[in-house]
Amino acid sequence: MQATADSTKMDCVWSNWKSQAIDLLYWRDIKQTGIVFGSFLLLLFSLTQFSVVSVVAYLALAALSATISFRIYKSVLQAVQKTDEGHPFKAYLELEITLSQEQIQKYTDCLQFYVNNTLKELRRLFLVQDLVDSLKFAVLMWLLTYVGALFNGLTLLLMAVVSMFTLPVVYVKHQAQVDQYLGLVRTHINAVVAKIQAKIPGAKRHAE
Numbered sequence: 001m002q003a004t005a006d007s008t009k010m011d012c013v014w015s016n017w018k019s020q021a022i023d024l025l026y027w028r029d030i031k032q033t034g035i036v037f038g039s040f041l042l043l044l045f046s047l048t049q050f051s052v053v054s055v056v057a058y059l060a061l062a063a064l065s066a067t068i069s070f071r072i073y074k075s076v077l078q079a080v081q082k083t084d085e086g087h088p089f090k091a092y093l094e095l096e097i098t099l100s101q102e103q104i105q106k107y108t109d110c111l112q113f114y115v116n117n118t119l120k121e122l123r124r125l126f127l128v129q130d131l132v133d134s135l136k137f138a139v140l141m142w143l144l145t146y147v148g149a150l151f152n153g154l155t156l157l158l159m160a161v162v163s164m165f166t167l168p169v170v171y172v173k174h175q176a177q178v179d180q181y182l183g184l185v186r187t188h189i190n191a192v193v194a195k196i197q198a199k200i201p202g203a204k205r206h207a208e
Contacts, residue, residue, distance in 0.1 A: 025168045037165045044158045132197060 027033045046055045074088040128134045
């Protein structure tokens with residue numbers, strides 16, 4: 001019973017995150033997506049020019065400059081107008097931002113769930129539980145060696161972020177053409193896998 005409840009909780013958390021991610025990536029709220037996308041790009045471009053420590057320090061200084069300036073401005077304005085509106089950030093200072101025990105447990109359980117699944121999948125691939133899947137993984141790792149030789153981690157991350165915020169929209173606009181090409185690629189890959197399974201003794205039987 002407890003396992004079923006935990007599974008249902010994980011499904012609810014994942015469904016909520018998935019819904020929010022889809023709304024962002026498909027630009028359903030242009031303003032919100034623009035802010036998130038722009039923030040990611042600014043952060044990544046900054047990391048290509050400066051160290052992580054410098055970027056964090058500059059962001060903190062920028063935030064402090066804005067809040068201190070606004071605080072002084074409001075204080076001067078209140079003195080001139082002889083009003084007593086209080087601290088300009090009072091509403092935010094009184095806002096509850098602590099995580100409850102239930103929230104911490106929820107996110108911890110979610111993290112544990114995905115870490116365990118990842119470890120099980122890596123064990124299955126590295127210990128060759130399925131020969132074809134392990135060969136696919138080996139080919140992927142081999143291709144990544146060439147990708148790593150051409151691009152550094154930050155460049156790949158920048159390309160991944162740009163793709164995440166552009167490819168879904170392109171797919172929606174050109175879904176028929178994209179599905180057609182993907183179908184051709186999938187058919188070709190399945191044909192290659194079938195040939196590999198036919199040539200490796202026991203691979204086809206184990207896959208079935």
